[in-house]
Amino acid sequence: MRDVHKGASAGHGEVVVVTGASGGVGRATAVAFAARGARVALLARGREGLAAAADEVRRAGGEALVVGVDVADAKAVDDAAQQVVDAFGPIDVWVNNAFAGVFAPFPEVTPDEFRRVTEVTYLGYVFGTRAALHHMLPRDRGTIVQVGSALAYRGIPLQSAYCGAKHAIQGFNESLRCELLHTGSGVRTTMVQLPGLNTPQFDWVLNRMPGRARPVAPVYQPEVAARAIVHAASHGRRREYWVGGSTAATLIANAVAPGFLDRYLARTGFGSQQDDGPHGGPGNLWAPADGPHGRDHGAHGRFDDEAVSGSPQDWVSRNRGRMGAGLVAAGVGGLGAAVTAGLRRRGRRGPSRGR
Template identity: 70%
Template sequence: MGSYGKTEAVMNQVVVVTGASGGIGRAVARAFGARQARVALLARGKEGLEAAAEDVTRAGGTALAIPTDVADFEQVDAAAARVEEELGPIDVWVNVAFTSVFAPFGEIEPEEFRRVTEVSYLGYVHGTMAALHRMKERDRGTIVQVGSALAYRGIPLQSAYCGAKHAIQGFNEALRCELLHDGSGVRTTMVQMPAVNTPQFSWVRSKLPHQAQPVPPIYQPEVAARAVVHAADHPRRREYWVGGSTVGTLLANAVAPGVLDRYLAKTGYRSQQTRAKKSPDQPENLWSPADRERDFGAHGQFDDKATPKSVQLWASRHHGVVAAAGGALAATALAVWRRARA
């Protein structure tokens, strides 16, 4: 396909983003809108959805906002049917939607844990099912699972969320194997995220005494969005790691998980809370959307601590160039060493 044909295909993409009213989902929807894609936004909050749709339109795309609770498969499947009726065949489906409870495991009620699992894990399953049913008939399409370093490494105070991310990792790997077995043209890939400055820390249910915060270093949601768009364009890679902290965490967990257990036991409670007391008026989105009457946007309250760039993301997107440069550097070093010994 020539450059014009490729550009035209990108402009005409039909993209579905779950959890599109805030945070990473909001930034992803906006990024696809900037490519003049036709973007369907799935979330529960009316104000957040409407504002996200305006973002997509303002960026140059076409927006379709569909109020959807991803925990309900019937709602998700109906949304997918509507997207194809109004926008056309779905090219890319991005699963982002989640909720959580910040609390020690012993303080989480069974119904709270179940709700987190239904949204944050089964929501991905439902989205994948709805997308795959339609994509397999055409033998094309891409499903992007927005994951986390916590898909591999559990941390204290986030047992429900970590459990969901681990589950997504497992089911996505199984699905990928099945698609490869079938020789399918449908692709699935996963993007493992670092700590991101999103509104989740202002609206998830928290039983902590102080304001919840992402564990530094913190990245802006636009960094995550760039990674998702790149993954959608290059879905043959099984997964992408975003941020140096993600790489460091996953490598440390692979080499010395027991040591990391003890380190997180000592630091995990403090590093996930600011010094400020939690506001008694903080909204919660566990059972109903926090943005039904107020738009929270893509960013959380940590703009002063978050970075808009990631050198590691650039390296991940250009790993061929990095490998070639590394090889050249190694060859040069070897040549210098041999001359020194001559």
């Protein structure tokens, strides 16, 4: 499936590929790039979601190329990348974001389900990265953004397949980054670790628990993640970005006291990931959530009432260099003031005498 939509101000921007672009974080990210005048290739399976995402990209001022693809199919991902190059030209940014999940204790996840989650959530990133590098390495430029999670470092109950895949992405990306640095390549790779987000995934995830799946609070709007991803694409030299205070707190706590977090999550991790109410749709593990005659789910889930649209920690992460310069300047200024005050006091006392 391929369809091109042009916006009024698009046509000369960067070329961006976003996987999992039909909903959630991928959808919000595609629109955020479009607002900068980018030409955005939208890769996903769902026809309804892709069509609506393309329309949003166009309204935001970008140009959209719709490519229906299952990222677990390496050949299909390679073909999709070539379609992007044929339609838009060289790829500047590739955002790996597509994923799948099963919400259940590990013994209740079948081998086929676990394999499918791994193929989409981990190997989908591997195949996307390989396709991007095929086009970026000869030009010696481009940025690959791996959309991660606090769960890339800290596993939680009920999401064993997803957590395992996110941990695998972390290791894969670090290995690739070292290789690119070794060769002095101009291609960059970076990872953005996200918190709990208000996306439709919790209504379409395959769920075997008694309650509806939900993100662990605090919950952030997907636009918070999108801003961080767009920033990371422009600052690919940074190896990693943490989004949300909860992500920072989780990763720091896990580095200091992982055993304590094991016990804490054993007590709280089941209840904090469920709420009352009927389950959502049939899940999107094997087929798109919008189905052949379904509806568009958009970028937001059902948690708008509690989700926050900003994150001070995210601002700090995106402006770390500026804050560092500010702290240095403040330190130098303070030192200068202290020296000046000391000289004034010394002048009032007269010249000091040596011993």
